[in-house]
Structure formats: structure tokens, C-alpha cells
Amino acid sequence: MSQSTSDPIRGELARNQQTTHDWSLSRYDVVLILIPAVFLLAALFGSLGSIPLNLALFGAALIGAAAVIDGVFWNPPMSQ
Template identity: 80%
Template structure:
């Protein structure tokens, strides 16, 4: 079915909808924000399962989280489109 119609109001609404629909793909920065808490949860889990001291496991998670933040802010900063 074609999106162009003879109704000018409906056609204008369809054109506006096509131009204002946000991009819903996952960006690099979404992955950085998801990665940080996941790394901490995994560190706590592995620390308890492998008898690694919790402070050592969390220190490793903090290092990985810091690298992720550095990547997202300084090495590959967000740019405007």
C-alpha cells in the first residue's frame, strides 16, 4: 500500500512522522551504560563463586568500567549529527 494519499492532511502527517521518528538502534553509548553495572554484577558473582576477595573483584570491575567511560567520553566522544 502506498503511503501517499489524495488527502493532503493525512499526507502531511505521514511525511512528518517519517522525518521525526527517532533512531531506535542501540548506540555505542548505550552499550557503555549497560556494560558498567553488568561488569559489577559479574564481578560480585565471580568473586563469590571463585573465592576471590570481593574488593579484588570489584577493583577489576572498576578498572573495566573506567576504561568503558574513557572510551565513551574521551576516545570516541559523542558528536552531533
């Protein structure tokens, strides 16, 4: 099958695919990056530092839970 350029739907799809992308991070991208980053830092500090590993991971769990609560309940995604 060949694409017809006179088809308005295919033409619109082709124009949308040619646009440049906005690579800025949203609030929810930051939340998704924050959770594993906090756990990795807690594991690093817990294993190399003077903080017990279980205490460091507990702190990371609290920070991760706060990030999820912020992203889901306090600032939920809104449809535009």
C-alpha cells in the first residue's frame, strides 16, 4: 500500500512526527527519578558510612513515600 499525501489524517500524522521534541523534565519525571536515586544513595551511605544500612534504607523509604504522595495526592496529574 502506498501512502497518499492527499489523505488529511496521514498528512497530519506526518507533520506531527516532523516536529521537534521538548525534552524538559516534568514534575512527575523528577519524582520517578528521585525514588531510585534516594535508594541508591541510601545503600551507598549505609554500606560505606557509619549509618546502619537498615536505617539508611528506612529513611529512603520515607523520602520515596513522600515523593509518591506528592505526585499522586498533593499535586496529581491534570488532563490538559
